[in-house]
Amino acid sequence: MGRFVVHRLAGMVAVLFAVSVLAFLVFNVIPSSDPAQRMAGRNSTPQLVASITEEWGFDEPLPQQYLTMMGNILSGDVVSYANRENVDERIVEGIPATFSLCLGAAFLWLLFGVLFGYLSAVRAGGALDRALTVLAVTGISIPVFWLAAILLNYLSYQTGLFPSGGYVGLTEEPLEWAYHLILPWITLAVLQVGFYSRVLRSNMLDAMGEDYVRTARAKGLGERRVMTHHVLRNSLIPLVTLFGLDVGVLLAGAILIEGTFGLDGVGQYAFESLKGLDLPPIMAIVLFGAFFVVLCNTLADIAYAFLDPRVKLGGSAQ
Amino acid sequence: MAEGSHSTAAGAGPWSAALRRLRRNRLALASLALFVLIVAFSLAAPLWAVHVAHTGPNTTHTLAKVEVDGEKRDVVDPTGRPIGPLWLGAGGRFFLGADGSLGRDEMVRLMYGGRVSLFIGLIAALITTAAGTVLGLLAGYFRGWPDTLISRALDVIWAFPVLLLAIALGLVLAVGGLRIGPITIPSGSIWIPIMVISFVSVAYTARPVRGEVLSLREKEFVEAAVAQGVGPARVMFAELLPNLWSTIIVFFTINVANSLLLESALSFLGVGVQPPDASWGTMIATGATLIRTAPLLTIVPGAMILLTVLSLNLLGDALRDALDPKAKLRLEAHAGLAEPEGTPV
Numbered sequence: 087m088g089r090f091v092v093h094r095l096a097g098m099v100a101v102l103f104a105v106s107v108l109a110f111l112v113f114n115v116i117p118s119s120d121p122a123q124r125m126a127g128r129n130s131t132p133q134l135v136a137s138i139t140e141e142w143g144f145d146e147p148l149p150q151q152y153l154t155m156m157g158n159i160l161s162g163d164v165v166s167y168a169n170r171e172n173v174d175e176r177i178v179e180g181i182p183a184t185f186s187l188c189l190g191a192a193f194l195w196l197l198f199g200v201l202f203g204y205l206s207a208v209r210a211g212g213a214l215d216r217a218l219t220v221l222a223v224t225g226i227s228i229p230v231f232w233l234a235a236i237l238l239n240y241l242s243y244q245t246g247l248f249p250s251g252g253y254v255g256l257t258e259e260p261l262e263w264a265y266h267l268i269l270p271w272i273t274l275a276v277l278q279v280g281f282y283s284r285v286l287r288s289n290m291l292d293a294m295g296e297d298y299v300r301t302a303r304a305k306g307l308g309e310r311r312v313m314t315h316h317v318l319r320n321s322l323i324p325l326v327t328l329f330g331l332d333v334g335v336l337l338a339g340a341i342l343i344e345g346t347f348g349l350d351g352v353g354q355y356a357f358e359s360l361k362g363l364d365l366p367p368i369m370a371i372v373l374f375g376a377f378f379v380v381l382c383n384t385l386a387d388i389a390y391a392f393l394d395p396r397v398k399l400g401g402s403a404q
Numbered sequence: 405m406a407e408g409s410h411s412t413a414a415g416a417g418p419w420s421a422a423l424r425r426l427r428r429n430r431l432a433l434a435s436l437a438l439f440v441l442i443v444a445f446s447l448a449a450p451l452w453a454v455h456v457a458h459t460g461p462n463t464t465h466t467l468a469k470v471e472v473d474g475e476k477r478d479v480v481d482p483t484g485r486p487i488g489p490l491w492l493g494a495g496g497r498f499f500l501g502a503d504g505s506l507g508r509d510e511m512v513r514l515m516y517g518g519r520v521s522l523f524i525g526l527i528a529a530l531i532t533t534a535a536g537t538v539l540g541l542l543a544g545y546f547r548g549w550p551d552t553l554i555s556r557a558l559d560v561i562w563a564f565p566v567l568l569l570a571i572a573l574g575l576v577l578a579v580g581g582l583r584i585g586p587i588t589i590p591s592g593s594i595w596i597p598i599m600v601i602s603f604v605s606v607a608y609t610a611r612p613v614r615g616e617v618l619s620l621r622e623k624e625f626v627e628a629a630v631a632q633g634v635g636p637a638r639v640m641f642a643e644l645l646p647n648l649w650s651t652i653i654v655f656f657t658i659n660v661a662n663s664l665l666l667e668s669a670l671s672f673l674g675v676g677v678q679p680p681d682a683s684w685g686t687m688i689a690t691g692a693t694l695i696r697t698a699p700l701l702t703i704v705p706g707a708m709i710l711l712t713v714l715s716l717n718l719l720g721d722a723l724r725d726a727l728d729p730k731a732k733l734r735l736e737a738h739a740g741l742a743e744p745e746g747t748p749v
Contacts, residue, residue, distance in 0.1 A: 100556075101559055101560055101563045102563075104556075104559075104560040105560055105563055105564050108560060108564065108569075109564075109569075109572065112569075112572050112573060112576060113572070113576060220431075220718075223714060223717045223718055223721065224710070224714055226713075226717060227661065227665075227710055227713035227714040227717050229665060229668050229669065229672075229685075229688070229706055229709050229710070230669075231669065231672050231688070231692075232668075232672075232688050232702065232706035232709070232710075233706075235688070235692045235695055235702050235706075236695075236699075236702065236703065236706070238695075239695045239696065239699055239702075243695070243696050244696075334565045334566060337565045337567070337568070338565060338566060338567035338568070338669075341567055341568065341571070341673075342567070342669060342672070342673070346692075356568065357673065360571050360572060360575050360675070361575075361674070363575065363576070363579065368572065371568070372564070372565070372568055372572075375565045375568060376563050376564055376565065379563050379564075379565060380563045383563070
């Protein structure tokens with residue numbers, strides 16, 4: 087087990103390194119993205135461009151620039167090219183809003199995904215199953231930013247049922263915090279509830295054919311107990327891996343809807359920085375984002391190994 | 405050798421069996437019909453533009469007037485508000501109203517936008533599926549260092565928050581265009597979103613294909629082909645590929661759906677299709693600013709995306725069921741539609 091964990095963590099660091107190099111290259115190798123030129127503005131003198139290049143070290147070799155930037159990001163000294171704001175501080179400010187959004191949405195989608203998946207597996211082939219299947223596929227097919235705009239218009243602007251946006255700190259006013267986040271939570275959760283319910287449904291249908299289920303029935307257990315204690319329990323394990331993979335989906339969702347709902351989180355910051363081709367914040371956010379994605383993948387893998395003893399642990403199982 | 409596996413039942417190969425299963429699935433047929441209808445709707449754009457609306461997708465009508473039931477009305481009123489849907493009140497002109505202060509015909513843009521969105525979705529999915537299949541075949545067949553190289557590269561793309569990578573690439577390329585050797589793609593070309601979408605989605609096809617190849621290559625027919633002295637390329641494309649077609653078809657359908665969604669997200673954020681060209685995503689971006697007064701400008705293009713993606717996802721599911729009869733058997737067995745203790749699955 088220990089070797090498995092170490093192996094996975096080493097792989098994680100390697101992937102993060104590659105991601106950071108890729109992000110850096112995208113913005114430095116592709117033409118017409120000379121940062122000094124952009125900072126100096128459209129009608130700048132060559133002298134100004136030259137002095138900016140000198141001051142920020144844009145004339146240094148790329149590997150050197152990469153190392154400098156990574157060092158700054160990790161030590162918390164990195165500043166934006168656009169307004170010299172400290173990037174790490176801005177990210178830390180945005181984290182409460184983004185985390186609240188993502189965790190709440192994830193909670194909703196897991197809860198309803200499991201509930202719907204269970205109901206549709208138990209009644210497989212029936213009317214409820216078919217309705218849930220169509221609903222589930224519809225959920226995956228909705229453009230999330232569109233749903234955000236529609237919900238905001240009809241449930242907030244037109245009827246005033248919900249606040250039209252903004253973030254209220256959890257520690258300041260817990261009720262207002264939840265009230266302000268309900269619409270964004272629903273928006274993000276709708277996407278995935280259907281998908282999770284479908285995965286769970288098919289896992290459960292597979293499990294129903296297993297011998298241990300027949301054994302459970304043969305020894306006289308009630309149908310409900312067979313379903314919840316034997317079928318459902320074993321079918322939940324693959325969802326753990328899936329959830330680890332979907333952290334990226336949450337981040338994407340945050341970028342797409344934070345602006346619409348006026349949540350000034352990391353997603354919105356990423357979007358603003360991308361619009362301004364402001365490399366330092368983009369690098370930092372990409373790194374933090376990738377870190378969470380990879381961390382959750384790794385944790386999911388390790389959790390999976392704990393939950394399902396049949397998984398081979400990189401040779402150290404015996 | 406590959407021929408042998410094709411005639412499992414007398415007279416009916418797996419393809420015709422799959423077709424028969426697909427034809428029995430009413431939801432699948434309805435999805436296919438819906439998708440064909442949406443494609444036809446978009447293809448008819450020039451007809452509608454020339455014969456009904458008498459205007460182009462990018463033609464502005466800021467100061468124009470339109471005659472509705474004998475009464476002249478501003479297309480864009482002095483405060484900048486666009487005219488609402490006229491349906492057939494003006495003989496089909498401004499059927500869905502104007503799209504904003506520029507006064508472009510929303511219906512014409514919706515149809516032309518559909519062409520752009522569908523084209524990007526289809527071509528990006530074609531590239532993704534082809535590249536993903538080739539990469540998956542190479543990695544799965546050769547194993548060893550080609551597999552390590554390909555799999556690690558895919559891991560990186562996989563770990564990268566997909567949308568963030570797509571936005572970054574889309575943005576940089578939208579600003580500067582792309583030059584690879586002799587090929588130059590100018591900024592603003594729809595080939596830029598196509599390249600970006602294909603690049604970021606390739607891992608989602610390559611990984612499962614690789615997994616399937618890894619198990620297929622252990623089968624006897626591959627061993628037999630290798631023993632006969634067949635070269636690696638021939639084994640991959642003449643022996644393994646025919647066994648992958650059902651997977652590839654399903655992935656292609658789902659890839660079109662996902663490419664369409666990603667295109668709309670990129671265009672909504674301003675890093676996909678560039679103005680003045682219409683796509684369903686850019687139309688939502690334009691419409692969302694007017695959602696309080698003219699909600700249809702947001703609802704309609706979004707509903708088009710939703711219906712297209714939904715029809716493709718349902719079709720993909722049905723194809724999976726039709727091409728993988730085991731999945732269907734399991735379901736039917738459980739629902740009591742077939743013999744529960746039938747042939748071992």
